[in-house]
Amino acid sequence: MWTSIGFTGSTDTICNFYVLIRIIGHYGVILYEKIIKNSKLFSLIALDFLHPRDYSTGIMTDDIKKNSKTSIPDPKEIEKELGDFLNKKFGGNVKIVSPAILSEKSARDQKSRDAEKTKSINFDLKPKELISYLDQFIIKQDNAKATLSTKICTHFNRIKHLEKTADSRAMMVGGVKSNILIAGPTGVGKTYMVKLIANKLGVPFVKGDATKFTETGYVGGNVEDLVRDLLREADDDIELAQNGIVYIDEIDKIASSQNRIGADISRTGVQRALLKPMEDTDVELKVPHDPVAMLQEMERFQQTGKKDKQVINTANILFIMSGAFGELTDIIKKRTTKQSIGFGAEISNGDEQFNILSNMATEDLIKFGFETEFVGRLPIRAILEKLTEDDLYQILKNPNNPVILGKKLDFAAYGISIKFSDDALKMIAENAYTENTGARGLVNAIEAALLQFETVLPSENVKYFPVTPDIIKDPQTSILSLCSDEDTEKWEQIYKDIVTDEYKFIRSFVDDKWKELSLRHNLTLTQYRIDHVADYFCKNITNIGTSVDMIRFYYDEVKKLEMTFFSHSDINLIFDEDAVDFLIEQFIEPSATFDEVLMKLTSDFELGLKLIQEKTGKNRFFISREALVNSQEFLDDLIRKEISD
Ligand SMILES: Nc1ncnc2c1ncn2[C@@H]1O[C@H](COP(=O)(O)OP(=O)(O)OP(=O)(O)O)[C@@H](O)[C@H]1O
Numbered sequence: 001m002w003t004s005i006g007f008t009g010s011t012d013t014i015c016n017f018y019v020l021i022r023i024i025g026h027y028g029v030i031l032y033e034k035i036i037k038n039s040k041l042f043s044l045i046a047l048d049f050l051h052p053r054d055y056s057t058g059i060m061t062d063d064i065k066k067n068s069k070t071s072i073p074d075p076k077e078i079e080k081e082l083g084d085f086l087n088k089k090f091g092g093n094v095k096i097v098s099p100a101i102l103s104e105k106s107a108r109d110q111k112s113r114d115a116e117k118t119k120s121i122n123f124d125l126k127p128k129e130l131i132s133y134l135d136q137f138i139i140k141q142d143n144a145k146a147t148l149s150t151k152i153c154t155h156f157n158r159i160k161h162l163e164k165t166a167d168s169r170a171m172m173v174g175g176v177k178s179n180i181l182i183a184g185p186t187g188v189g190k191t192y193m194v195k196l197i198a199n200k201l202g203v204p205f206v207k208g209d210a211t212k213f214t215e216t217g218y219v220g221g222n223v224e225d226l227v228r229d230l231l232r233e234a235d236d237d238i239e240l241a242q243n244g245i246v247y248i249d250e251i252d253k254i255a256s257s258q259n260r261i262g263a264d265i266s267r268t269g270v271q272r273a274l275l276k277p278m279e280d281t282d283v284e285l286k287v288p289h290d291p292v293a294m295l296q297e298m299e300r301f302q303q304t305g306k307k308d309k310q311v312i313n314t315a316n317i318l319f320i321m322s323g324a325f326g327e328l329t330d331i332i333k334k335r336t337t338k339q340s341i342g343f344g345a346e347i348s349n350g351d352e353q354f355n356i357l358s359n360m361a362t363e364d365l366i367k368f369g370f371e372t373e374f375v376g377r378l379p380i381r382a383i384l385e386k387l388t389e390d391d392l393y394q395i396l397k398n399p400n401n402p403v404i405l406g407k408k409l410d411f412a413a414y415g416i417s418i419k420f421s422d423d424a425l426k427m428i429a430e431n432a433y434t435e436n437t438g439a440r441g442l443v444n445a446i447e448a449a450l451l452q453f454e455t456v457l458p459s460e461n462v463k464y465f466p467v468t469p470d471i472i473k474d475p476q477t478s479i480l481s482l483c484s485d486e487d488t489e490k491w492e493q494i495y496k497d498i499v500t501d502e503y504k505f506i507r508s509f510v511d512d513k514w515k516e517l518s519l520r521h522n523l524t525l526t527q528y529r530i531d532h533v534a535d536y537f538c539k540n541i542t543n544i545g546t547s548v549d550m551i552r553f554y555y556d557e558v559k560k561l562e563m564t565f566f567s568h569s570d571i572n573l574i575f576d577e578d579a580v581d582f583l584i585e586q587f588i589e590p591s592a593t594f595d596e597v598l599m600k601l602t603s604d605f606e607l608g609l610k611l612i613q614e615k616t617g618k619n620r621f622f623i624s625r626e627a628l629v630n631s632q633e634f635l636d637d638l639i640r641k642e643i644s645d
């Protein structure tokens with residue numbers, strides 16, 4: 001019988017290692033493995049007490065059983081002895097943790113086995129809807145948006161479609177997967193776009209770096225580990241993990257090149273190692289060189305007496321490879337210039353990198369240093385363009401931009417409301433552009449502009465912080481002025497002016513997109529509702545989607561009012577759109593509760609309408625805004641009309 005015990009070191013100790021120990025009988029300890037973990041505490045000593053067994057069958061013979069009764073001590077005893085031993089050796093810095101660590105893992109395994117039969121991909125989206133979703137967040141990159149949305153959406157819809165057919169795996173055999181190669185400079189939305197798509201589709205997403213891969217692979221060092229990571233992202237749901245997206249960055253760094261001697265063999269090796277997973281292979285969940293996985297396996301074997309081989313199949317996993325491919329342009333230029341000799345065509349240079357990369361052909365990639373088989377497994381190509389200074393400004397202006405929202409939250413944590421003037425955003429975009437790191441530069445530029453304020457203002461009595469070009473240009477003087485009581489009024493006025501501009505901008509932003517937003521949130525955005533979306537956005541730290549959802553929530557409350565009124569009085573009130581907006585207003589402005597609004601409706605309408613119902617048998621009444629405002633007049637008119645007729 002195998003017995004396993006886990007040990008862990010206490011915090012802030014020197015025992016920063018990971019050790020697997022096997023004890024034979026209670027005679028001694030054999031150190032199996034010792035991996036130093038960068039001075040952070042991490043130690044786990046796993047022990048198994050080797051009880052005699054027949055390894056070829058895993059079954060204990062009678063002889064062995066008999067023998068084991070006499071020669072094998074009680075695990076508790078060993079635990080104690082080991083405790084003493086470790087105490088002596090490590091001075092109390094290592095202590096035994098109960099085997100619960102294993103049970104927990106086993107529970108996880110069980111969960112993953114259960115999960116096998118649970119959810120699979122669950123979405124109902126078409127490429128165009130996905131593009132419009134990306135439009136909310138991503139500036140420019142229209143070609144890439146279309147390519148990625150279409151191909152990723154189709155890939156998963158195809159899986160969904162095939163899942164319904166009897167022998168879906170057989171149908172996939174020989175099919176070519178739409179793995180994607182993305183090229184474009186840094187910070188232009190390559191990763192962001194794929195992450196957003198994965199998020200929207202609800203498929204797990206993992207990201208790795210090709211430069212970290214090795215040909216042979218070790219834990220954390222190859223694509224199979226990324227596939228295993230998908231399972232974690234999928235909350236141990238194997239089915240879902242098998243429909244995930246593996247995103248590998250810096251793929252251009254594993255291209256072998258004539259100029260690079262030596263390391264090339266390994267680069268080609270990494271490409272080869274990727275071939276199978278990119279197509280269709282089974283990746284084992286438990287790796288032999290992962291001690292924790294081994295422990296889990298031992299524990300399961302101990303409990304069930306069975307070996308359990310769990311795998312993730314990669315046939316449906318979408319692989320997306322991404323890189324800057326800066327040096328590829330020369331190869332493309334050379335080819336296209338050669339081809340066009342005599343035809344007078346010219347390839348432009350400089351900022352036209354995007355146009356050049358757009359002409360990327362398979363032969364260029366092979367010349368660049370990719371194996372034919374590798375390129376062949378990446379049939380879809382998406383090129384992202386460099387962002388201009390104005391694009392960076394547009395990113396900042398986008399009300400869904402996480403960088404600005406993040407900054408608002410940072411200051412709100414100290415009770416300070418921050419707003420950015422248009423000119424300040426332009427200046428930040430200008431500074432970010434000089435960094436030449438695409439939208440990545442925006443974070444640096446904002447941090448550089450605001451750091452001193454973030455240090456000082458939380459300790460001062462400052463409630464409103466309007467960011468203007470002056471603030472960015474001269475932080476020292478601005479801080480003094482912001483903190484002086486004399487200037488408080490001035491800054492508050494500047495703040496108010498920015499809020500007015502922001503409201504106007506958001507209003508027109510929502511107005512421009514009212515159709516898509518109405519569809520997406522299943523709510524007709526009337527002018528009144530647009531006003532409220534803008535108002536809500538300006539008063540809270542939020543994005544447009546959440547602001548529309550807020551109005552949608554009140555809209556649903558009004559629908560609930562109709563139903564509740566009907567169930568109380570058997571009278572069907574039907575509010576027209578204006579009346580709905582009037583009621584929404586009651587929820588927002590005087591902050592009336594549901595019960596308060598219901599009570600007012602009941603006291604205004606129930607008696608009068610009941611009277612009409614008794615006389616005429618009618619029980620459906622259309623209510624306008626006017627009827628809500630002047631209910632008595634409305635009822636008098638109605639009674640006169642209905643009863644006297
Ligand atoms: N086109 C864009 N529209 C809006 N925001 C963008 C855009 N491109 C980048 N960003 C912002 O910049 C951040 C970094 O972008 P992303 O991670 O996509 O860069 P990348 O293209 O993958 O670059 P790298 O090659 O350095 O990995 C994103 O999180 C996002 O906030």
Ligand SMILES: [Mg+2]
Binds near residue numbers: 190191192249
């Ligand atoms: Mg990236």
